[in-house]
Amino acid sequence: MTLTAPVVPQARIAPPSLTRPIIMTASALVLGAIFILLSPMDAETTFIFNLGDTFISIPDWIVPSRTAATGFAIAALVCAAIAWPINARRGSLFLPAFGLGVFLVMSFLAWVGADSLLPITGLLQGSLLLAVPLIFGAMAGVLSERAGVININIEGQLLVGAFLGAVVASLLNNAYLGLVAAPVAGALLGLLLAVFATRYFVDQVVVGVVLNVLAVGLTGFLYSRFLTEDPDLWNNPEVLPTIAIPVLSDIPILGPILFDQNVIVYLMYVVVTVVQIALFKTRWGLRLRSVGEYPEAADSVGIEVNRTRFRAVILAGAVAGLGGAFFTLGSVGAFGREMTAGNGFIALAAVIFGRWNPIGALAAALLFGFADNLQNVLSIIGSPIPSQFLLMLPYVVTILAVVGLVGRVRAPGADGIPFRKS
Amino acid sequence: MQLQLRGITKRFGDLVANDDISVTFEPGQIHALLGENGAGKSTLMNVLYGLLQPDAGQIVVDGEPLVFHSPAGAIAAGIGMVHQHFMLVPVFTVAENVELGAESVGPFGFLKTADAARAVERVSAEYRLAVDPNAVVEDLPVGIQQRVEIVKALTREAQCVILDEPTAVLTPQETDELLSIVRGLRDAGKTIVLITHKLREVREAADVITVIRRGRVVAESVSPQTSEVELASLMVGREVSLVVDKPSLEVGEPVLRVNQLSVYDTLDRAIVDDVSFDVRAGEVLCIAGVQGNGQSELVEALVGLHDRSEGRIDLGEKRIDGLSTKGILDLGVGYVPEDREHDGLVGSFSLAHNMVLDTIGESPWSRRGVINYGLINENGQNLIEQYDVRATNAQVAASTLSGGNKQKVVLAREMSRSLRLLIASQPTRGLDVGSIEFVHRQIIQARQSGVGVIVVSTELDEVYALADRILVMYAGRIAGVVTPDVGRDDLGLLMAGATTS
Ligand SMILES: Nc1ncnc2c1ncn2[C@@H]1O[C@H](COP(=O)(O)OP(=O)(O)OP(=O)(O)O)[C@@H](O)[C@H]1O
Ligand SMILES: [Mg+2]
Numbered sequence: 001m002t003l004t005a006p007v008v009p010q011a012r013i014a015p016p017s018l019t020r021p022i023i024m025t026a027s028a029l030v031l032g033a034i035f036i037l038l039s040p041m042d043a044e045t046t047f048i049f050n051l052g053d054t055f056i057s058i059p060d061w062i063v064p065s066r067t068a069a070t071g072f073a074i075a076a077l078v079c080a081a082i083a084w085p086i087n088a089r090r091g092s093l094f095l096p097a098f099g100l101g102v103f104l105v106m107s108f109l110a111w112v113g114a115d116s117l118l119p120i121t122g123l124l125q126g127s128l129l130l131a132v133p134l135i136f137g138a139m140a141g142v143l144s145e146r147a148g149v150i151n152i153n154i155e156g157q158l159l160v161g162a163f164l165g166a167v168v169a170s171l172l173n174n175a176y177l178g179l180v181a182a183p184v185a186g187a188l189l190g191l192l193l194a195v196f197a198t199r200y201f202v203d204q205v206v207v208g209v210v211l212n213v214l215a216v217g218l219t220g221f222l223y224s225r226f227l228t229e230d231p232d233l234w235n236n237p238e239v240l241p242t243i244a245i246p247v248l249s250d251i252p253i254l255g256p257i258l259f260d261q262n263v264i265v266y267l268m269y270v271v272v273t274v275v276q277i278a279l280f281k282t283r284w285g286l287r288l289r290s291v292g293e294y295p296e297a298a299d300s301v302g303i304e305v306n307r308t309r310f311r312a313v314i315l316a317g318a319v320a321g322l323g324g325a326f327f328t329l330g331s332v333g334a335f336g337r338e339m340t341a342g343n344g345f346i347a348l349a350a351v352i353f354g355r356w357n358p359i360g361a362l363a364a365a366l367l368f369g370f371a372d373n374l375q376n377v378l379s380i381i382g383s384p385i386p387s388q389f390l391l392m393l394p395y396v397v398t399i400l401a402v403v404g405l406v407g408r409v410r411a412p413g414a415d416g417i418p419f420r421k422s
Numbered sequence: 423m424q425l426q427l428r429g430i431t432k433r434f435g436d437l438v439a440n441d442d443i444s445v446t447f448e449p450g451q452i453h454a455l456l457g458e459n460g461a462g463k464s465t466l467m468n469v470l471y472g473l474l475q476p477d478a479g480q481i482v483v484d485g486e487p488l489v490f491h492s493p494a495g496a497i498a499a500g501i502g503m504v505h506q507h508f509m510l511v512p513v514f515t516v517a518e519n520v521e522l523g524a525e526s527v528g529p530f531g532f533l534k535t536a537d538a539a540r541a542v543e544r545v546s547a548e549y550r551l552a553v554d555p556n557a558v559v560e561d562l563p564v565g566i567q568q569r570v571e572i573v574k575a576l577t578r579e580a581q582c583v584i585l586d587e588p589t590a591v592l593t594p595q596e597t598d599e600l601l602s603i604v605r606g607l608r609d610a611g612k613t614i615v616l617i618t619h620k621l622r623e624v625r626e627a628a629d630v631i632t633v634i635r636r637g638r639v640v641a642e643s644v645s646p647q648t649s650e651v652e653l654a655s656l657m658v659g660r661e662v663s664l665v666v667d668k669p670s671l672e673v674g675e676p677v678l679r680v681n682q683l684s685v686y687d688t689l690d691r692a693i694v695d696d697v698s699f700d701v702r703a704g705e706v707l708c709i710a711g712v713q714g715n716g717q718s719e720l721v722e723a724l725v726g727l728h729d730r731s732e733g734r735i736d737l738g739e740k741r742i743d744g745l746s747t748k749g750i751l752d753l754g755v756g757y758v759p760e761d762r763e764h765d766g767l768v769g770s771f772s773l774a775h776n777m778v779l780d781t782i783g784e785s786p787w788s789r790r791g792v793i794n795y796g797l798i799n800e801n802g803q804n805l806i807e808q809y810d811v812r813a814t815n816a817q818v819a820a821s822t823l824s825g826g827n828k829q830k831v832v833l834a835r836e837m838s839r840s841l842r843l844l845i846a847s848q849p850t851r852g853l854d855v856g857s858i859e860f861v862h863r864q865i866i867q868a869r870q871s872g873v874g875v876i877v878v879s880t881e882l883d884e885v886y887a888l889a890d891r892i893l894v895m896y897a898g899r900i901a902g903v904v905t906p907d908v909g910r911d912d913l914g915l916l917m918a919g920a921t922t923s
Contacts, residue, residue, distance in 0.1 A: 011898060012684075012692040090690075282531040290511050290522055297509040300473065301523030301574075302494025413512065421473075 021087045024080040024100055032073030035107045038384070039069040043114035049121050049253055058252055065114035072107035076100050105374070112383040123377050124370075125257045128265070129331065131369025133158055133340070135268055136323020137347025138354065138361035139275050140186075140316040144193075145356060146279065147312035148292035150416040152208025153193050155344025156215030157317050160185040161324025163219040166335040167227070169237030175329050178237055179264070179322070182329075186321015187314050189215060194313035198306040201418035212344075220337050227335060239333040240264060264322070264330045271319060276358040288312050292412035295419040305419045320344070355409050423449055423484055423500055423581035423613050425470070430479035432465050434822065436814060439465040440476070441637040447582065452604060452614040454628035454646075456621075458657050458854040459826025460812045462637040463617050464506055467584050471503045472496040497523075502575025506586040506617075506825075506852075507763075508567050510574075512560035516553055517542055520574050541577045549576065549606055563714055565596035572603065582613035589618055590852040593712045593880055594914075601627045619854045621650040635659055658856035666862040669870060671890050674703030677842050677874035678724070683733035683743075685719045685898075693719045694731070695898040701843065701874040706865065708889035709878045712917050716898035717878045718760055721845050724876075725757045726750045737843065751780055756836035756868075760847035760878070762825075766832040769821030773813060774802025776820050777835045801838075809834040810860065826857040833864055844868050847878040862887060882910060 043065045049058040079099035086093060109118055137154045144151040164185035169178025189211055196207040227235040240262040248259040279285035287308055290298040295305040328335050346368055353367075354360030375390055383390060425447040432440040439462040447453045457463050468474040470481060472490030480487050483499050490496045496503075510519045521538035528534055539555035546553055551569045559567060568588055575583050585604065589597045597620075604627060608614050618624060624631060624646065631644040633656045641656050654662040678701040685694035694716040701707045709717050723731040726747040735743040742750050751757060759765035767776050778787050778798055787798055802816030809830045813823060820831060829849065836844065846865065850858045865888060869875050879885050885892055886906055894901040894916040901916045 012695050014684075014686045014690040014692060016690055281533060283525040283527045283533055284531050286514075286518060286522060286525065286533060290514070293513055294509075294511045296507075297511050297519075298522065300471075300493050300503070300505065300509040302492055302497055303523050304492070 016087055016090055018087070020093055020097075021080065021083045024083050024093075024097065025077070028073070028076040028080040028100060028104065031104055032076055032107060035069045035104075035111045036066065036073055039065040039111035040114050041066050045110050045113040045115075046117045047109075047113075048117055048119045060117075063110070065110050068110035069107045072103045072110060076103035076107060079103060112378055112385060113381065114384075116381045118381065119377070121253050121257060123373060124253075126373040126376065127366065127370040128257055128261075129369075130372045131365045132265055132268055132326045132330065133323045133343050134347045134350055134365035134368055135272065135362055136326070137320050137344050138350040138365050139271055139358060140320035140323070141348050141351035142275065142279075142354075142356055142358050142361055143288075143319065144190075144309075144313045144316035145351060145415050146292045146412055147288045147309045148295060148412060148414040148417065148419070149193070149197050149309050149313050150204040150208065151193070151313070151316055152205050152348070153189060153211045153215075153317075153344075154320050154347050155340055155342065156208075156212040157186040157189050157320035158324035158327070158340040158344050158347075159215045159219055159338070160189050161321030162327040162339060163222070163324075163335050164321075165325035166237045166328035167234055169329055170234055173238070175238045175240045176263075178329050179240070179325055182325035183318035183321040186324060187318040189321075190314045190317015193317070194310045197313065197418065198309045201420055204416055204418075216338055219335075223335065223337055231334070235334050237329055237333060239331070240329050262330055264326045267322065271322075272358055272362050275319075279358065289412070291419070292414055295414050295417075299419070299421070309419070320347075352409060352411075356412060425501070425582055425613055425615075426482035427466070427470060428480040428482060430466060430469055430481075431477050432462075432469055432474060433477050438637050440469065442479070443634070443637070443639055445632050445639060445642065447613050447615055448630075449581075449613045450608060450611050451629040452608050452616055452627055454624045454631045455615060455617045455634060456619075456624060456631055456653060456657050457634035458856055459619075459852075460824035461634045461657075461854075463634055464586055464824075466634070467503065467586055467615065467617065470496070471501060471584065494523075497578055497580075500579065500581035501584065502578055502580025502582065503584040504568070504571040504575060504586060504588055506590070508564075508571060510559045510567055510570060512558075514559060515555065516557050516559060516562075516570050516573075517555040519559055519570060520555070520577055524578055538577075542573055545573050545576045549603060551576075551603060564591045565593065565599075565713075568592065568596070568600065569603075576607075580612070582615070583607060584615040584617075586617045587619065587852060588616070589620060589623060591713070594882065595712075597623065619852065619858075621653050621855065624653065625650065633657055654855045657854060660856075662855050662859055664855065664859070666859065666866055666887055668866055668888075671705060673705045673890075674872060676700040676702050677738055678876075679734075679736040680724070681734040681736075683720070683723060683731065683735065685716070685723045685728050686730040687719075693898050694723065697733075697895075697898075697900055699893055699900065699903065701876055703842075703874050704869055704872045705890040706869050706875040706877060706888050708885045708892045709876060709895060710882070710885045710889075710892050710913065710917060711880065711895035711901075713880050715895045717895050718847060720895070721757075721760075721847050721876065721878055724750075724845060725755060748780070754840060754842035756839065756841045756844040756846075756873075758829075758832050758836055758844075758846040758849050760851075762828050762832050767820040767828055770819055772802070772817045773806060773811065773820055773823075773831055774799045774816040776831055777802045777805050777816075777838070779835060781839065805831075805834040805838060826853040829853060829861065830857065833861060837864060837868060841868065841873045843874045843876070845876045845878075848880070849877060850879075850881070850884060858884075882913065885913075 044062055045065045045068055047061040079096045083093050083096040086096060137158055140154050140157065141151050161182035165178040165182035168181035169175045192211055193207055196202040197204045242260055242262050245259040249255045287303050291303065291305045291308045299305050327339050347365065350361045350364035350368060353364035378390055379387060427443060427445050430440050430443045443466055455463050465474065469476045472493045472495050488499055517535050517538040520542050521535060526534045526537045542553060542555040545551065551573055553566060553569050553573060559570065588600060592600060601623060604614055604616065616628060628646045631646060632639060633641040633644060635657065650664065654664065681698050683694060683697045684692050687693050697720060711717050719728060722728045724735060726745055733743065737753055740753065742753065778801065781787060787794060799816055806813060806816050811827050811830045813827060820828060850861050853861065865875060865877065877888055889906045891903060892906060893903045896917065896919045901919065901921055
């Protein structure tokens with residue numbers, strides 16, 4: 001037998017999948033066409049950018065509805081078109097998908113806002129506010145799931161945070177003390193989850209659900225027993241004041257949205273930054289991630305897996321509890337039965353869409369907040385769409401964005417799996 | 423460092439995995455631990471490393487009795503372990519894995535991963551263990567992951583290194599490299615414990631051998647000059663024939679025809695690139711090649727486990743590409759997957775249940791949607807006896823079995839159906855000589871009954887023992903199809919990318 005010398009192999013590469021550019025182009029074409037055709041010929045849409053006092057005030061922008069809808073739809077189509085060559089080069093489609101989403105939303109707004117005033121800056125500010133508890137919840141989810149404990153309990157932790165924050169602030173007549181109490185409540189609920197999950201190895205989803213029921217029942221009971229009996233004493237917390245940060249809050253558009261808020265929002269910036277850095281740059285984060293990915297490996301180098309998980313889950317509870325305070329001390333000013341209304345579960349979705357990354361989860365939570373607020377604003381200004389569709393449409397946009405932005409998601413390797421030694 | 427185990431006993435429920443084991447490991451020696459699957463070798467090492475707590479017995483380090491409540495204690499005492507199942511976090515880099523648990527940090531606990539990277543480079547240079555500290559572990563071939571494990575132990579200044587079946591997943595070249603590294607460590611005065619089933623390696627590298635059977639020491643201070651046949655019978659407790667009898671070939675019609683099959687990975691690279699071949703009834707086709715040249719993906723595509731494949735596959739008269747895996751198996755294809763832990767068994771299910779995993783919805787195991795547990799358990803018990811699975815009964819969870827016994831369960835399930843084609847991927851990886859003999863016999867028996875057999879193997883010995891034809895894969899393509907009378911050197915060259923002409 002004769003043998004010829006080996007040649008260095010180069011794997012043949014198949015052409016990249018066209019699914020995403022096709023979906024992007026199709027949605028730009030179909031949705032764009034719908035928005036253009038539905039927008040009235042002779043109406044005008046007014047986009048308002050001013051909110052509060054800023055350095056430079058941007059004049060309102062008044063445009064013929066159909067022209068605007070067409071313009072934005074074309075811009076969306078351009079974004080979709082750009083995606084093709086980038087996809088061919090296997091580059092990241094983040095920017096084109098983001099642009100596509102933004103322009104489609106603008107095109108949509110040009111149609112539904114025909115003959116009315118659209119407060120764009122207000123829309124964004126409201127989105128951020130709706131997103132705040134989601135972001136805290138998502139950070140709690142990231143912390144505990146990165147350590148390998150599924151946290152279905154975020155909803156309950158938000159709720160007890162909201163409750164205790166309101167009660168303490170009301171009793172002691174100081175909103176900031178309420179802000180201290182809220183994370184304690186969340187941490188206590190987290191402690192229960194931690195004990196059952198890491199000491200008794202009970203199924204984490206089941207414990208989470210049970211603890212949610214506990215939180216609803218407990219706060220509901222105390223609410224009707226005390227808070228409704230004597231609301232002035234128990235349920236009358238002052239709302240945290242907004243603190244405008246000098247200079248920064250004067251930046252047009254962004255200033256009032258980001259830097260004219262109450263202290264919980266600023267704490268949110270801090271928490272997201274700290275979680276992101278601590279998780280990926282510190283010993284604490286490395287160990288936390290190792291017990292969530294492959295606890296056997298962590299154990300074999302002498303890391304106490306269940307203790308690490310225990311602490312992470314309690315910390316997560318505290319973060320969610322703090323977020324819960326936003327419902328009472330940051331906005332409404334009083335506790336209401338089951339007032340978290342599923343935010344904890346949406347936060348969990350944000351964790352997954354954000355691929356278990358703090359920054360990703362932040363972006364996902366903001367997107368959900370925007371979807372929610374868009375629907376609020378539209379039902380206020382009165383739009384041509386039946387309200388049922390209004391409730392649906394933001395989520396359609398969200399799903400499209402997710403198709404474009406999220407690729408393969410992979411949970412931490414040992415997420416939800418108890419670690420038992422023999 | 424001298425390490426003494428005195429009277430170690432470890433029980434799992436009724437099962438005595440280690441029964442009063444005493445053994446001494448001396449510095450500057452490679453001490454081989456031999457024993458069949460389930461003999462209790464890993465258990466003993468896990469006790470020594472603090473991962474398991476012994477029920478009785480003592481660990482004595484340099485004359486001083488110590489108790490390890492967790493691996494931290496063992497690591498502090500200078501013991502490092504390379505585990506049978508790698509203890510590396512797949513998504514971490516090499517440096518992160520190496521520093522984990524012993525991180526050097528700055529203010530606020532900020533990691534100094536650069537320090538870890540330097541430590542990796544230092545150890546790499548000192549012991550000639552080339553690894554890239556910044557590579558992500560899951561992207562590395564198993565041979566390199568193995569090195570990372572060793573580097574990990576060495577950066578912790580381990581004086582005693584335990585290697586639990588380090589060569590089970592290595593290619594012959596990688597094995598040779600590893601053994602020379604281990605010899606280097608020994609010459610540097612370290613205490614080495616080497617667990618392996620490969621007798622050739624033991625004879626080549628060990629200074630002294632201890633044999634364990636059913637949790638007890640059955641032979642100590644065995645000389646490495648002892649013959650392979652003798653070692654084998656010490657391990658298994660009976661005569662083992664290291665070569666299987668293979669009656670002459672009576673081939674029939676092709677049962678499987680593969681035409682221009684390509685398989686792509688998530689980055690759209692062709693891992694299997696335009697491969698065509700036949701398997702005939704009554705022949706064993708061995709797919710040989712160095713790990714990672716597309717063999718695994720090829721057989722996954724054959725049984726419909728790969729969603730990104732193209733090409734035509736026919737089983738007899740029926741086209742099967744595009745069918746579901748269940749549909750393909752129902753046509754009489756037996757599949758023994760490469761990773762029996764994850765793909766072959768459901769760890770938390772009983773053995774009896776695992777034995778009927780793919781047919782449980784069908785008669786006679788269930789009728790009108792009602793499962794007949796009596797019958798399933800009876801079947802499980804029969805198969806356990808027939809295939810000599812070492813387990814107390816058919817009700818125990820599959821995850822508690824040792825590697826070799828798990829493999830027997832998978833084989834028992836797949837071969838107890840009537841088959842036209844049997845696909846076995848690395849069927850004897852990690853098995854002891856006795857089990858290998860058994861598995862090889864089963865495969866040859868399937869061949870005799872007219873089943874077409876595909877065996878994927880990276881072991882040249884196994885390829886020569888079983889093959890009627892050898893298909894060598896390299897970089898996703900067929901480097902050549904040869905008969906088993908080809909020389910070892912030529913086969914090695916083919917596996918390294920030379921092509922026949
Ligand atoms: N966690 C456990 N629970 C119950 N039984 C176990 C457990 N771990 C091991 N065993 C049992 O203990 C015995 C010894 O197992 P061990 O893993 O030490 O074998 P081994 O000699 O390393 O075998 P192999 O060569 O297959 O790796 C086996 O019978 C196994 O089934
Ligand atoms: Mg073992």
